[in-house]
Amino acid sequence: MRLTLHVWRQASAQANGAFVRYEANDISEHMSFLEMLDVVNEELTARGEPPIAFDHDCREGICGACGMMINGVAHGPSRGTATCQLHMRLFKDGDEIWIEPWRATAFPVVKDLVVNRSALDRIIAAGGYVDVHTGGTPDGNAIPVPKESADLAMDAAACIGCGACVAACPNGSASLFTAAKISHLGLLPQGQAERYRRALGMVAQMDLEHFGGCTLFGECQAACPKEISIDFIARMHRDYLRASLTAG
Amino acid sequence: MTIELKSRVPDGPIQGKWERHQFEMKLVNPANKRRYTVIVVGTGLAGGAAAATLSELGYNVKAFCFQDSPRRAHSIAAQGGINAAKNYKNDGDSVWRLFYDTVKGGDFRAREANVYRLAQVSVNIIDQCVAQGVPFAREYGGLLDNRSFGGAQVSRTFYARGQTGQQLLLGCYQALEKEIARGGVTMYPRTEMLDLIVVDGRARGIVTRDMVTGKIEAHLADAVILGTGGYGNVFYLSTNAKGSNATAIWRAHKRGAVFANPCFTQIHPTCIPVAGDYQSKLTLMSESLRNDGRVWVPKRAGDTRLPNDIPEADRDYYLERKYPSFGNLSPRDIASRAAKEVCDEGRGVGPGGRGVYLDFRDSIKRLGRARIEERYGNLFEMYERITDEDPYQVPMRIYPAVHYTMGGLWVDYNLMSTIPGLHVIGEANFSDHGANRLGASALMQGLADGYFVVPLTIGDYLANAKLAPVADDHPEVRGTLEAVRARTGKLLGIGGKRSTQSFHRELGRIMWEYCGMARTADGLRTALQEIPALREEFWRNLYVPGTGEELNQSLEHAGRVADFMELAELMCLDALKREESCGGHFRVEHQTPDGEALRHDERFSYVAGWEWAGEGQAPVLHKEPLSFENVALSQRSYK
Numbered sequence: 001m002r003l004t005l006h007v008w009r010q011a012s013a014q015a016n017g018a019f020v021r022y023e024a025n026d027i028s029e030h031m032s033f034l035e036m037l038d039v040v041n042e043e044l045t046a047r048g049e050p051p052i053a054f055d056h057d058c059r060e061g062i063c064g065a066c067g068m069m070i071n072g073v074a075h076g077p078s079r080g081t082a083t084c085q086l087h088m089r090l091f092k093d094g095d096e097i098w099i100e101p102w103r104a105t106a107f108p109v110v111k112d113l114v115v116n117r118s119a120l121d122r123i124i125a126a127g128g129y130v131d132v133h134t135g136g137t138p139d140g141n142a143i144p145v146p147k148e149s150a151d152l153a154m155d156a157a158a159c160i161g162c163g164a165c166v167a168a169c170p171n172g173s174a175s176l177f178t179a180a181k182i183s184h185l186g187l188l189p190q191g192q193a194e195r196y197r198r199a200l201g202m203v204a205q206m207d208l209e210h211f212g213g214c215t216l217f218g219e220c221q222a223a224c225p226k227e228i229s230i231d232f233i234a235r236m237h238r239d240y241l242r243a244s245l246t247a248g
Numbered sequence: 249m250t251i252e253l254k255s256r257v258p259d260g261p262i263q264g265k266w267e268r269h270q271f272e273m274k275l276v277n278p279a280n281k282r283r284y285t286v287i288v289v290g291t292g293l294a295g296g297a298a299a300a301t302l303s304e305l306g307y308n309v310k311a312f313c314f315q316d317s318p319r320r321a322h323s324i325a326a327q328g329g330i331n332a333a334k335n336y337k338n339d340g341d342s343v344w345r346l347f348y349d350t351v352k353g354g355d356f357r358a359r360e361a362n363v364y365r366l367a368q369v370s371v372n373i374i375d376q377c378v379a380q381g382v383p384f385a386r387e388y389g390g391l392l393d394n395r396s397f398g399g400a401q402v403s404r405t406f407y408a409r410g411q412t413g414q415q416l417l418l419g420c421y422q423a424l425e426k427e428i429a430r431g432g433v434t435m436y437p438r439t440e441m442l443d444l445i446v447v448d449g450r451a452r453g454i455v456t457r458d459m460v461t462g463k464i465e466a467h468l469a470d471a472v473i474l475g476t477g478g479y480g481n482v483f484y485l486s487t488n489a490k491g492s493n494a495t496a497i498w499r500a501h502k503r504g505a506v507f508a509n510p511c512f513t514q515i516h517p518t519c520i521p522v523a524g525d526y527q528s529k530l531t532l533m534s535e536s537l538r539n540d541g542r543v544w545v546p547k548r549a550g551d552t553r554l555p556n557d558i559p560e561a562d563r564d565y566y567l568e569r570k571y572p573s574f575g576n577l578s579p580r581d582i583a584s585r586a587a588k589e590v591c592d593e594g595r596g597v598g599p600g601g602r603g604v605y606l607d608f609r610d611s612i613k614r615l616g617r618a619r620i621e622e623r624y625g626n627l628f629e630m631y632e633r634i635t636d637e638d639p640y641q642v643p644m645r646i647y648p649a650v651h652y653t654m655g656g657l658w659v660d661y662n663l664m665s666t667i668p669g670l671h672v673i674g675e676a677n678f679s680d681h682g683a684n685r686l687g688a689s690a691l692m693q694g695l696a697d698g699y700f701v702v703p704l705t706i707g708d709y710l711a712n713a714k715l716a717p718v719a720d721d722h723p724e725v726r727g728t729l730e731a732v733r734a735r736t737g738k739l740l741g742i743g744g745k746r747s748t749q750s751f752h753r754e755l756g757r758i759m760w761e762y763c764g765m766a767r768t769a770d771g772l773r774t775a776l777q778e779i780p781a782l783r784e785e786f787w788r789n790l791y792v793p794g795t796g797e798e799l800n801q802s803l804e805h806a807g808r809v810a811d812f813m814e815l816a817e818l819m820c821l822d823a824l825k826r827e828e829s830c831g832g833h834f835r836v837e838h839q840t841p842d843g844e845a846l847r848h849d850e851r852f853s854y855v856a857g858w859e860w861a862g863e864g865q866a867p868v869l870h871k872e873p874l875s876f877e878n879v880a881l882s883q884r885s886y887k
Contacts, residue, residue: 035528048791049793056490058320058322065316121428125429126429133301143378144386150386161317
């Protein structure tokens with residue numbers, strides 16, 4: 001099939017960006033979206049033009065490196081799918097596709113479709129862990145964990161940290177990302193000791209990083225490639241509220 | 249300098265070696281630890297665990313990764329699980345059995361003492377991960393669940409749905425972020441190691457390139473740890489992440505680190521088959537699927553009926569037929585070769601005839617769709633997304649693909665390479681898997697090395713080494729910086745016509761053809777002519793767009809492919825030299841009458857350690873003899 005692409009090109013964080021139009025010919029419906037961009041990049045390279053920069057690594061939907069706005073939708077039209085797992089069979093011959101980087105104050109553009117998501121790492125550093133050191137831990141079966149809790153914790157822990165939730169949110173909020181980690185650890189006995197301190201620390205960091213607040217649009221849940229539920233945001237609010245009332 | 253591969257394995261019975269060694273190693277007292285700086289390159293399970301643990305112990309750690317966040321290292325893509333000798337299932341497992349299975353699974357080409365230690369610490373890993381909040385699968389009573397994996401007759405694999413690697417890595421990444429917040433670790437994401445700084449024969453730092461600004465700089469330290477993963481991407485198409493590369497270990501090799509068993513690569517039997525020329529990578533379907541899926545092809549060549557129309561009598565469940573006691577859970581090398589064999593006979597399925605069925609019909613009938621969905625739901629979804637076929641309705645089509653490299657930098661019992669101060673952990677070293685790795689053992693080794701081995705052995709190194717400070721303008725530092733700048737400039741300045749991508753694809757084709765699942769002396773000799781010719785063209789006709797002072801993904805790729813071009817040649821040389829078949833290394837000339845791998849222990853029971861002898865010089869082979877005192881050498885049988 002033949003496609004017309006409008007791709008956001010921006011040489012660096014400081015430069016101004018703009019959409020540039022490209023024709024993509026000979027695209028097979030079996031290609032992934034990133035393989036389609038590979039083909040375009042090979043053609044650009046052959047013409048001596050700079051290829052389009054985009055983050056990607058595992059191409060199996062698990063590392064969370066890739067992500068772009070495709071026709072205004074984070075990760076494109078397929079639900080529960082990261083960009084690398086999006087296949088061209090969802091598009092048809094003659095389609096025009098608009099491709100942009102994640103748009104959020106907290107995610108400055110590095111180049112073209114590449115953004116800086118290090119704010120998410122700093123949210124984890126603000127308490128998204130269980131503070132145990134290596135060694136001296138009790139036997140893995142010492143504390144039984146009800147299967148229901150373990151399964152729900154796993155639903156939250158499935159987050160790949162891609163940032164689609166932030167990009168999809170009209171407020172640029174990182175609430176789903178933060179809530180997923182607070183819930184994952186808060187649902188397990190191992191995470192109880194620091195449960196409230198964690199909620200306070202991570203939410204405070206989220207604000208410091210200039211993410212917006214959550215007003216329950218629900219766009220994050222729709223965009224999430226792992227289909228993480230906004231129910232976890234309610235859990236985060238509950239832990240945060242309780243922590244705020246009892247702190248000090 | 250003559251190199252001697254001293255394994256430094258402690259004396260005494262194998263059960264007590266590690267404990268005794270821990271006592272005999274020198275310690276660095278807590279107050280002195282903060283005076284030492286340790287560089288850790290790579291933040292996967294091995295590197296991330298080492299960086300976090302060393303920081304907890306009190307060392308200053310500088311950690312580097314090429315991804316935008318340490319959480320994205322390729323360990324994250326591991327699906328099936330992690331082995332540990334917990335014997336929670338009461339099915340006869342033990343440290344000894346895990347040790348035995350791993351030595352046998354590796355076809356007797358691993359160092360016994362290292363494998364035994366791995367089996368010992370496997371139990372600590374599970375405890376550690378549970379304490380970190382890793383949401384392992386549980387039974388209804390709240391205890392940890394296990395599944396079976398290839399090459400074992402016990403259930404010792406712990407898992408978190410089909411995302412075990414992700415959950416273990418997030419546990420490790422969170423521990424790392426905790427230490428970053430505390431100030432013990434300085435993290436350098438989007439930073440690529442391009443060379444090793446060696447001063448007075450010891451590893452004292454690295455040269456890196458900031459992938460956003462292009463700045464090339466030196467980082468100095470008292471010791472360097474590489475946890476930079478494997479080199480499967482030398483084949484272009486593999487299950488590795490696109491960014492996975494051999495540059496760190498290859499540059500260290502060229503600075504004096506011996507490279508061990510480079511030809512030992514693992515071809516994983518269950519991957520989604522290649523669909524077209526544009527294909528950028530291959531996707532693994534976890535080995536755990538073989539717990540409930542049955543592998544088959546039509547009995548008759550050229551049978552074009554749809555799979556569900558082929559009656560039972562016309563199906564060949566060839567793994568169950570050939571290996572009745574392990575069946576569909578035969579080890580990876582054996583299952584891969586068997587798939588190739590039936591496809592070579594013309595019985596392969598799907599486009600191009602390079603595929604076999606992995607069928608869940610019987611387990612869905614036996615267990616119900618819900619159970620199968622709970623166990624493998626995400627894998628089935630991934631399969632459907634890629635192939636547009638529903639594996640609940642029609643069998644999956646799978647074919648072997650390059651997945652893991654058992655070879656790597658040679659290390660001693662302390663995980664130190666032949667360059668003092670340079671330690672190598674995880675897939676980047678050669679140490680534990682011999683000629684074939686068993687499923688769910690890579691995660692185990694990465695975390696064993698990172699959490700429990702290298703943090704201790706590095707203390708012994710630092711306590712014994714008398715290290716003088718290295719000045720920023722030391723001639724070795726300046727020289728290494730200059731070498732990296734010159735090479736980067738050279739790649740950008742060739743001004744040819746061919747893209748890096750096209751060179752990489754061609755290299756991959758040569759390697760898959762001649763150094764893949766079946767190797768012959770003639771084929772390897774052909775590869776040894778084609779690779780240098782391709783490399784010559786690379787340095788003459790490469791085109792890299794852009795400059796070195798910006799984010800330039802083409803430049804990054806070009807540097808990695810340049811190193812693969814050299815490593816590929818060493819792999820073929822090693823494969824040619826090893827005139828036997830063992831594990832993943834199958835030399836067609838050396839097989840039993842029924843087509844199994846035929847080892848020649850009297851001639852090849854050694855680790856092949858290759859020393860870089862300089863540009864254009866033939867590498868020098870050093871041998872570390874292997875002795876098997878605890879597991880009797882035998883022809884591997886899974887029948």
